[in-house]
Amino acid sequence: MKILEKLSNQFNYMKKKDKRKIEYIVEHYSAGTKDTTQNELDYFAREHVGASAHDFVDDFSVGHSVPYNDVAYHCGVDYSKQKAPYWGKCTNYNSIGIEMCALKDDKILDLRNPTIKNAIILTKQLMKTYKIDSDHVVRHYDVCGKNCPAPLVEDAAAWKCFKYNLQTPFKVKTTKEGVKAYSKIGGAITQKFNLGKKITVVEVYLQNGLLYGKGKNGNYFRLKNTEKLN
Numbered sequence: 001m002k003i004l005e006k007l008s009n010q011f012n013y014m015k016k017k018d019k020r021k022i023e024y025i026v027e028h029y030s031a032g033t034k035d036t037t038q039n040e041l042d043y044f045a046r047e048h049v050g051a052s053a054h055d056f057v058d059d060f061s062v063g064h065s066v067p068y069n070d071v072a073y074h075c076g077v078d079y080s081k082q083k084a085p086y087w088g089k090c091t092n093y094n095s096i097g098i099e100m101c102a103l104k105d106d107k108i109l110d111l112r113n114p115t116i117k118n119a120i121i122l123t124k125q126l127m128k129t130y131k132i133d134s135d136h137v138v139r140h141y142d143v144c145g146k147n148c149p150a151p152l153v154e155d156a157a158a159w160k161c162f163k164y165n166l167q168t169p170f171k172v173k174t175t176k177e178g179v180k181a182y183s184k185i186g187g188a189i190t191q192k193f194n195l196g197k198k199i200t201v202v203e204v205y206l207q208n209g210l211l212y213g214k215g216k217n218g219n220y221f222r223l224k225n226t227e228k229l230n
Ligand SMILES: [Zn+2]
Pocket: 027, 028, 029, 074, 140, 146, 148, 149
């Protein structure tokens, strides 16, 4: 993944002298279908819009626009009449904002979508750097009630899949006898797991509304028939 950098116009964010405490990561999307990190970087460098995100992500690159210690204006307006679960908890001051480009009409909303894959890679890096757990990675929707990132708001399983992929690798245990493993999603059965079998999940996928874990040995199985272990 390529890293591009072009700082936003200073009108669009707040410079911080002292170190700020970063507790949340907020995921957004650009509502367009043809945006790229480069044209988002150019736009925010050029225009005075009073809005910003720290990073933009597209199929090929991450574009860094606002220094992480500075405050980007990405989740400060409430659309929920203060009913969104993270309103008042997650703010511009204690969060990093990531904006996914050109996601609007995408149908594949898991790791097979390169923008989503890149957003997950970037989010995981930031989680590690700032010691943020996956419970503190939220959608703009969760903070402000805005339909953003719309594909991951309108499809709750897609957001679940995104969150699972922030936690990989993790272990699960089968909760019934004979859970089937497949060579690929929709492929041949390769194995049946006993009840209580522990499996390390390395990736999670979403197909036809169903979540599949990919095990360390390359098999796929329905996550529904397992429980997550800590
Ligand atoms: Zn947003």
